[in-house]
Amino acid sequence: MQIKSAEFIKGAAKPVGYPPGDLPEIAFAGRSNVGKSSLINVLVNRRGLVRTSSTPGRTQMLNFFEVNKEFMLVDLPGFGFAKVPVSVKNAWGAMARTYLESRSNLKVVILLFDIRRVPRDEELQLLDWLEELNIPTIPVITKVDKVTKNRRSAQIRPILEATGLPQEAFSFFSAHTREGREDVLQRIENALATPESEAREDVLDSEG
Numbered sequence: 001m002q003i004k005s006a007e008f009i010k011g012a013a014k015p016v017g018y019p020p021g022d023l024p025e026i027a028f029a030g031r032s033n034v035g036k037s038s039l040i041n042v043l044v045n046r047r048g049l050v051r052t053s054s055t056p057g058r059t060q061m062l063n064f065f066e067v068n069k070e071f072m073l074v075d076l077p078g079f080g081f082a083k084v085p086v087s088v089k090n091a092w093g094a095m096a097r098t099y100l101e102s103r104s105n106l107k108v109v110i111l112l113f114d115i116r117r118v119p120r121d122e123e124l125q126l127l128d129w130l131e132e133l134n135i136p137t138i139p140v141i142t143k144v145d146k147v148t149k150n151r152r153s154a155q156i157r158p159i160l161e162a163t164g165l166p167q168e169a170f171s172f173f174s175a176h177t178r179e180g181r182e183d184v185l186q187r188i189e190n191a192l193a194t195p196e197s198e199a200r201e202d203v204l205d206s207e208g
Helices: 036-044 086-102 121-132 149-163 181-193 196-201
Strands: 006-012 025-029 062-067 071-075 106-114 137-142
Touching: 025 036, 025 086, 025 181, 036 062, 036 071, 036 106, 036 137, 036 181, 062 086, 086 106, 106 121, 106 181, 121 137, 121 149, 137 149, 137 181
Parallel strands: 025 071, 025 106, 106 137
Antiparallel strands: 006 062, 062 071
């Protein structure tokens, strides 16, 4: 897939603020500080398109980005590490849940996992929930440059065990080295090309 253009469209907290919905959408979900913003920036070759921050939880609404004037990337609020009141965290969760349950033009969710961390309840619950809703999911392990190649297998084993997914279900990504960029773009292209009925029946088919 060749990225020709990418631009921020708007942020929204409620469905009334979403863009019209006439383009297919790819959503990105994961814990705060897992690297969603960096992944999107690398995918579209725009270093500053999505604001990145060392402060977890900075994304406080759904942010919509139009790519090639053909589809949208949607950055969902992160969860987990943010040092904010519980009420605020719950509001972010409600924003994401409302979007995922109701957005008919959502094609696939890219769910991110940090290679250095064992998935926690929030991530596993979201993975189960996406499967229950029959939403196609692309699991991506991020920050793979943070561990040596020799340690990679040992680091991903707990993630495989926690999620119950085989290694081949995952893409592996580094914003620093750009490893995995073409793989993730190819999977996005495949998702965009898959008819809705087939996509809903083919959720994580590699899970077996």
